[in-house]
Amino acid sequence: MQGQQQVPIIKIRNCLLVSVQTELHDRLALDLQETLIARVRSEGTRGVILDVSTVEVIDSYITRILNDIGKSVRLLGADCYMVGIRPAVAMTLIEMGVELDSVSTALNLDAALARLDLRA
Amino acid sequence: MKTVESEIAAILSGSISAITQRSIFRRLGGIASLPVQRLSPRDRQAVQAEIESSIRLFAPARSGELISSCARVLGDEPSGRDAAAAPPGPELDRARKLPIEGERDIAAARLEAWSEAVRLGLSKFASVKVATAVSELARNIVFYAGKGSIDLRTVRDGKGTRLEIVAADEGPGIDPAKVEAIFAGSFKSERGLGKGLVAVQKLVDDFHLDTRPGRGTRVSCVFKHDRSGQ
Numbered sequence: 197m198q199g200q201q202q203v204p205i206i207k208i209r210n211c212l213l214v215s216v217q218t219e220l221h222d223r224l225a226l227d228l229q230e231t232l233i234a235r236v237r238s239e240g241t242r243g244v245i246l247d248v249s250t251v252e253v254i255d256s257y258i259t260r261i262l263n264d265i266g267k268s269v270r271l272l273g274a275d276c277y278m279v280g281i282r283p284a285v286a287m288t289l290i291e292m293g294v295e296l297d298s299v300s301t302a303l304n305l306d307a308a309l310a311r312l313d314l315r316a
Numbered sequence: 317m318k319t320v321e322s323e324i325a326a327i328l329s330g331s332i333s334a335i336t337q338r339s340i341f342r343r344l345g346g347i348a349s350l351p352v353q354r355l356s357p358r359d360r361q362a363v364q365a366e367i368e369s370s371i372r373l374f375a376p377a378r379s380g381e382l383i384s385s386c387a388r389v390l391g392d393e394p395s396g397r398d399a400a401a402a403p404p405g406p407e408l409d410r411a412r413k414l415p416i417e418g419e420r421d422i423a424a425a426r427l428e429a430w431s432e433a434v435r436l437g438l439s440k441f442a443s444v445k446v447a448t449a450v451s452e453l454a455r456n457i458v459f460y461a462g463k464g465s466i467d468l469r470t471v472r473d474g475k476g477t478r479l480e481i482v483a484a485d486e487g488p489g490i491d492p493a494k495v496e497a498i499f500a501g502s503f504k505s506e507r508g509l510g511k512g513l514v515a516v517q518k519l520v521d522d523f524h525l526d527t528r529p530g531r532g533t534r535v536s537c538v539f540k541h542d543r544s545g546q
Binding site for chain 2: 219221222252253254255256257260282283284285287288291292293294
C-alpha cells in the first residue's frame with residue numbers, strides 16, 4: 197500500500213503546488229523530490245510551492261527533506277516557496293535552532309503566487 | 317455489528333479526517349473492534365476519555381456536541397451508564413510504553429505524546445514542542461537502532477506537574493567522541509542524528525543522554541508544565 201501513496205502535486209499557472217499532508221517517510225520524500233525535479237524540468241516551471249498548512253509537526257528530518265527539495269528545485273533555476281506554516285510549528289523550529297534556509301517563505305498561497313508573478 | 321469503531325466513526329466523520337480517526341482507533345487497541353454492548357464499564361471509561369481528548373484536540377470547534385454524541389453511543393447500555401457519566405478529568409501519574417518498531421510508529425508516538433501533553437494542560441505551543449521532541453526521538457530509534465520504545469509519564473508531585481519522556485533502544489549506541497561532536501555542533505550524520513538530538517535538548521527542560529557503543533541508547537527528558545505552559 198505504501199508504494200501507491202503519493203503526495204498530490206497541482207499545477208497552478210506556471211507553478212507546481214505541493215500539498216504536504218501525509219507522513220513524509222523516506223520513500224515518499226524521495227519520490228516527491230524526483231517527481232518535482234522531473235516536472236520542473238519538463239514543464240519549465242517557474243516555481244514550486246510547498247503548502248505545509250496542515251502539517252502539525254515539523255521535526256529536523258522533515259526540515260531536511262524540505263531543504264533538499266528547495267535546493268534541488270533551485271538548482272534547476274526555479275524558485276521554491278513554503279507557505280502556510282503554523283505559528284506553533286514556526287516557534288518550535290526557532291527554538292530547536294534548525295534552519296529552513298533552502299526554501300523561501302510566504303504567508304500563504306496567494307502571496308507566494310504574487311511574488312512568483314512579479315519575478316516574471 | 318455495531319463496534320466501537322463503527323459507532324464513533326459515524327459521529328466523527330465530517331469533523332475529523334479518516335487518517336486521524338485511524339490513529340485514534342489504533343490507540344484504543346483491541347477495544348475499538350469490540351461491539352459497544354460488550355464493553356466493560358472500565359473499557360467504556362477508557363474509550364470515552366480517549367475519544368474526548370482526541371475530539372478536543374482535532375475538532376475543538378464542535379467538541380461539545382461531538383463528545384456528548386459519543387457519550388450517548390457509548391453509554392446507552394444501563395451497565396455502563398455510571399462509568400460514562402463520570403467526569404473524565406485529567407489522569408495524572410500515569411505511564412504508558414509505546415513500542416517503536418517502524419516508520420508508522422513515529423506518527424503514532426507523536427500523536428500519543430501530543431494528546432498526553434494536551435491532557436496535562438500544556439499550551440498549544442508546548443504540546444507541539446512535546447510532539448516534535450518525541451518525533452525526533454522515535455525517528456532516531458527507527459533509523460539507528462531499528463526498534464526500541466518510548467515511555468511517556470505524567471507526574472504531579474511536590475516538584476510540580478511534568479511530562480517525562482524516556483526513549484530507549486538496544487541499538488549500536490553512540491561513541492563518546494561522537495556525542496561530544498554532536499553537542500559541539502560539529503557532527504553531521506547522513507540522516508540527521510546529530511541535529512535531532514540537539515533539537516530535542518533545546519526543546520525540553522531537562523535532558524539526559526546515556527549511551528555507550530554496543531550498549532544501546534537511552535534519552536530521558538522532562539517537560540515542565542510551569543515553564544512550557546506560558
